[in-house]
Amino acid sequence: MADRKKLEFQPDAQGPLDGIRVLDLSRLVAGNAISHVLADFGADVIKIEDPRRGDDLRHWRVDGISTYWKVYARGKKSLGLDYRAAEGREILLKLVETADILVENFVPGRLEKLDLAPEVLHGVNPKLVIVRVSGWGQTGPYRSKPGFGTLVEAMSGYASMNGFPDRPPALPPLALADMVSGLYGVAASLIALRQVEVAGGAGQVVDLSLFEPILSILGPEAANYQITGQVTPRLGSRSGTSSPRNVYTCSDGKFVALSASMQSMAERLFRVMEREDLITDPRFATNSDRIKHAEEIDAIVAEFMARRTQAENLVLFDSVGVTVGPVCDVADLMEHPFICEREVLVDVPDRDTGTLPMHNVTPRLSRTPGVIRNPAPELGEHTSEILGSIGFGQDEQKRLRETGII
Numbered sequence: 001m002a003d004r005k006k007l008e009f010q011p012d013a014q015g016p017l018d019g020i021r022v023l024d025l026s027r028l029v030a031g032n033a034i035s036h037v038l039a040d041f042g043a044d045v046i047k048i049e050d051p052r053r054g055d056d057l058r059h060w061r062v063d064g065i066s067t068y069w070k071v072y073a074r075g076k077k078s079l080g081l082d083y084r085a086a087e088g089r090e091i092l093l094k095l096v097e098t099a100d101i102l103v104e105n106f107v108p109g110r111l112e113k114l115d116l117a118p119e120v121l122h123g124v125n126p127k128l129v130i131v132r133v134s135g136w137g138q139t140g141p142y143r144s145k146p147g148f149g150t151l152v153e154a155m156s157g158y159a160s161m162n163g164f165p166d167r168p169p170a171l172p173p174l175a176l177a178d179m180v181s182g183l184y185g186v187a188a189s190l191i192a193l194r195q196v197e198v199a200g201g202a203g204q205v206v207d208l209s210l211f212e213p214i215l216s217i218l219g220p221e222a223a224n225y226q227i228t229g230q231v232t233p234r235l236g237s238r239s240g241t242s243s244p245r246n247v248y249t250c251s252d253g254k255f256v257a258l259s260a261s262m263q264s265m266a267e268r269l270f271r272v273m274e275r276e277d278l279i280t281d282p283r284f285a286t287n288s289d290r291i292k293h294a295e296e297i298d299a300i301v302a303e304f305m306a307r308r309t310q311a312e313n314l315v316l317f318d319s320v321g322v323t324v325g326p327v328c329d330v331a332d333l334m335e336h337p338f339i340c341e342r343e344v345l346v347d348v349p350d351r352d353t354g355t356l357p358m359h360n361v362t363p364r365l366s367r368t369p370g371v372i373r374n375p376a377p378e379l380g381e382h383t384s385e386i387l388g389s390i391g392f393g394q395d396e397q398k399r400l401r402e403t404g405i406i
C-alpha cells in the first residue's frame with residue numbers, strides 16, 4: 001500500500017503567472033475551471049460572489065462537504081459583492097482597473113443589462129481580456145438559450161457516439177463539456193494576454209462556448225461523414241479505428257483494457273497468446289480486417305483474458321510490452337503506487353475534514369511549476385483585504401456591509 005503525499009500550502013509562492021489579476025464572475029464549473037488553473041500557476045484570482053449565497057458550486061455537496069468548491073476554488077480569494085446594485089457596480093469597475101483577465105458565464109446579453117458590456121469594461125481598462133463563457137456562444141440563433149453541459153453533450157454528437165449499440169446514447173457522468181471548455185479557456189485567456197503584452201496593449205473578448213470545444217474533440221467525425229455518408233455507430237468500448245481494442249473481464253471479476261492500435265502491437269499480442277496463426281488469418285491479418293471482424297477477434301481475446309486474474313494478465317502482457325492496463329475505480333487510485341509515487345493525487349489540508357485528496361497541479365513545468373497556495377476560500381473571506389487594496393477604509397466597508405453591498 002502506497003501513501004499519498006501530504007501537501008502543505010505555500011501562500012507566498014510565486015508562479016509564472018505572478019502579477020496577473022483575474023476577476024472571476026462565473027458560477028459552477030467552466031469558469032471555475034479556467035480560474036482554478038490560472039490560480040495554480042500564480043495568478044491572483046478574485047472570486048466575486050453574491051454576498052448572500054456565493055457561487056452555486058459551493059452548494060454541490062457530498063455528505064454536507066462542498067468538495068467541488070474545495071477542489072476548483074483552491075488558491076483563490078473570495079469577495080462578496082452585489083455588483084447588480086449601482087454602488088457595487090462601481091466597486092467592480094474599480095477592480096476592473098487593476099485586472100488583466102475577467103471571466104463571466106452569464107447568458108449572452110446579461111452583462112450588457114448590468115451595464116457591464118465589454119465596451120464599458122474596456123472603457124475602464126483597455127487592456128482587459130474578457131472571457132465570456134456560454135452554452136452556445138455570443139452569436140447565432142441559440143445565443144439566448146440556456147446552455148448547461150448536458151444539453152451541449154447531447155447536441156454536439158458526443159452522446160450519440162457514447163455507449164453501446166443496443167442501448168440509448170450515454171451522457172458522461174461528469175461535467176465533461178464544462179471541463180473541456182475550461183481548458184480551452186485557459187489557453188484562450190493566455191493567448192489574448194500575450195497579444196496585450198506584445199502587440200499594442202489592446203484587450204479583447206474571448207467568445208467561448210461549451211458547444212464548440214466538445215465538438216472539436218470529436219476530431220474528423222464531420223469529414224468522415226461527408227466521405228462515407230455513414231454516422232459513426234456506438235461501439236461500446238471498441239474503436240472504429242483499431243482492433244482489438246476493448247475492456248475484458250478477468251477470472252477474478254476485475255477488468256483490463258487493451259489497445260492494439262499498431263500492427264506490430266497486434267502481432268505481439270497474438271504471439272503472447274500463442275496464437276501466431278491469427279497473424280496470417282485473412283480475417284485478422286491487417287487492422288482493417290480486424291475492424292471488420294471485431295466481434296470475432298474480441299471473443300478470442302476475451303476467452304484468453306478470462307483464464308487469468310487481472311494481476312496475472314497485467315504481469316504477462318507487461319513482460320512483452322503489450323499495451324494492456326487495469327480498469328481502475330477511484331478506490332483503486334487512492335492507493336495505487338503510480339498515483340502516489342508520481343503525486344498525481346495529494347492530500348491537501350482542509351478546514352472541515354483535516355485533509356482532502358485532490359489532483360495535483362496540472363500540467364507540470366520544469367522551471368516554474370505551479371503550487372497550491374491556499375485552500376478554497378470561505379464566502380467573502382478576503383472582502384476586507386481586497387477592498388482595502390483599492391482604497392476602502394474600515395468605516396466605508398462597515399457601511400457597505402450594513403447596506404448589503406458586500
